[in-house]
Amino acid sequence: MDVTVALDAMGGDYAPAETVAGAIDAVKEFPQIHVVLVGIEDSIRAELDKYQDYPKDRIRIEPATEIIDMGDVPTLAIKEKKNSSLVVAMKLVRDGKADAIVSAGSTGAILVGGQLVVGRIKGVKRPALCPFLPTKKGMSLLIDCGANVDAKPENLVQFAQMGSIYYENVMGKKNPTVGIVNIGTEEEKGNKLVKETGPLLKECKDINFIGSVEARDIPSNPSDVLVCEAFVGNVILKLFEGLALTFLGVIKKALYKSAKTKIGGLLIKSSLKEQLSLFDTKDQGGAPLLGLKGLVVKAHGNSKAFEIKTAIGQCITFKENDISGKIAKVVNQDE
């Protein structure tokens, strides 16, 4: 099954050099992948010209003259920069010319564009951004980390349904467990939103709900899917990233302190790398924005070729398993 991915070639800290490199790697590694590089034609062409040996029939350029940058206000940018690489790439999905779009650009613009340009699946009240969080025992899907805060209980129920479908199809685990992030595991604990959502999740037949999970347990993989409102999800994701970087920095500093510690560092290097690789999200690609008519994948802003290639590759599973179709079915049976 052919899968066409529109890549926002101008999005991300290392665009277009690394986006183009990632696209080349993707068409080489995945025979079913076609990439449409969307962006400033000259810049993309200059990068492409650096490569010779790749299946040229599966990469093409779609010109776009503008770039949405991190300083742009998302809603305005989507409405006013109609000829930006992001908007043009999203239109390819909307018009059925691509199955998915991958961008390492502004998260806010991707979220707004996903809703305004690609559009929601009928019945989905709110799309949700859901990255994988690495834990000691595999990956947890954190849903929602988007910019649509102040969710309602019915939004969270749909997040649980969509997240379960995605987890099951991508991780190949039947009936993944679903927990709601809370400040305690007892039923009387929680804020208004969590207390109102709990009973609805319990009644929901499409998911394997196991109750509340505490933030302290997140690194130990308390459930496959972690449901929360976007403000809380964003805090979890960002603190996770920030602390991981901080601890790595602390370890490095300790290892580089003296000649003695440097020798110690050499002796533990491979063992430490092995342990830390548990927390590597590189192989997980980007975070999908679930609930839209086509697949929208947000890659990390600092993505290099490897992450871009992985994000493109993950679109294959998404299409082959018809994840959007499955979401549409579950969401509409409840109507």
Added chain:
Amino acid sequence: MDVTVALDAMGGDYAPAETVAGAIDAVKEFPQIHVVLVGIEDSIRAELDKYQDYPKDRIRIEPATEIIDMGDVPTLAIKEKKNSSLVVAMKLVRDGKADAIVSAGSTGAILVGGQLVVGRIKGVKRPALCPFLPTKKGMSLLIDCGANVDAKPENLVQFAQMGSIYYENVMGKKNPTVGIVNIGTEEEKGNKLVKETGPLLKECKDINFIGSVEARDIPSNPSDVLVCEAFVGNVILKLFEGLALTFLGVIKKALYKSAKTKIGGLLIKSSLKEQLSLFDTKDQGGAPLLGLKGLVVKAHGNSKAFEIKTAIGQCITFKENDISGKIAKVVNQDE
């Protein structure tokens, strides 16, 4: 200035052995400290009898026949277990027989008891629990981490005021910076609560407000005081603890893998310890519940003698600097 601390001798994972040991250490180290050990008389007496050489005139027992345990529902426990160590200790504060209470018991019961038994300072709408979070560059005060979720903007403004007073007096830093935890630093970012609170914090003359801080930056000490609603604060605190433990576990596992890594471990041990000590909260004592007529300190449930002693010691600064009086003044000038 004498400072009398009522210690919930039965609260915490290692009570009463470690609570009594902590009390003994406290009266030995701090000449102004008097401790009232509140709890089951026989159990406390048995522990006390293990020690000979301490100023006996500054420790006394106040009998209480019940214990509130972690399985109790906080509101019911406070109302029904009138003769519990926690409630009896809190009554000593209410009745002016003690300046402060320290407990390593149920957080929920401490929060409820603080409000119902000790009582709020006039003008304080909601008390707030505020632990110190260790960062690469000193401590940040995270306010609120309590159990009163769904706060209003005016609550958060008071948290900022109370947190600033506490930070300034305990850390000795004039005009500490205050940030609000948010999902981005731009003004248009945030949920309803944060968007409504931002302008109020900007106008507030009692604090040094620096705007929004992202969770990613918390390990780098973006502000001295971090204001947030209790659900978010609880998630931050717990995830912080959980991830720190997880990373320590990962490092240990890497170091104990083989003979080679064990030698490496020996070479980096002291350097690593030095780096990790930055993240040690042991010396910070417990988290105060600010906004009450007396000082209520929540020590960690797994506190041993050292932490109990430190929590008792921190009551000295609180009384000497008249922190409750300063809070009352600031809160009521705004009325």
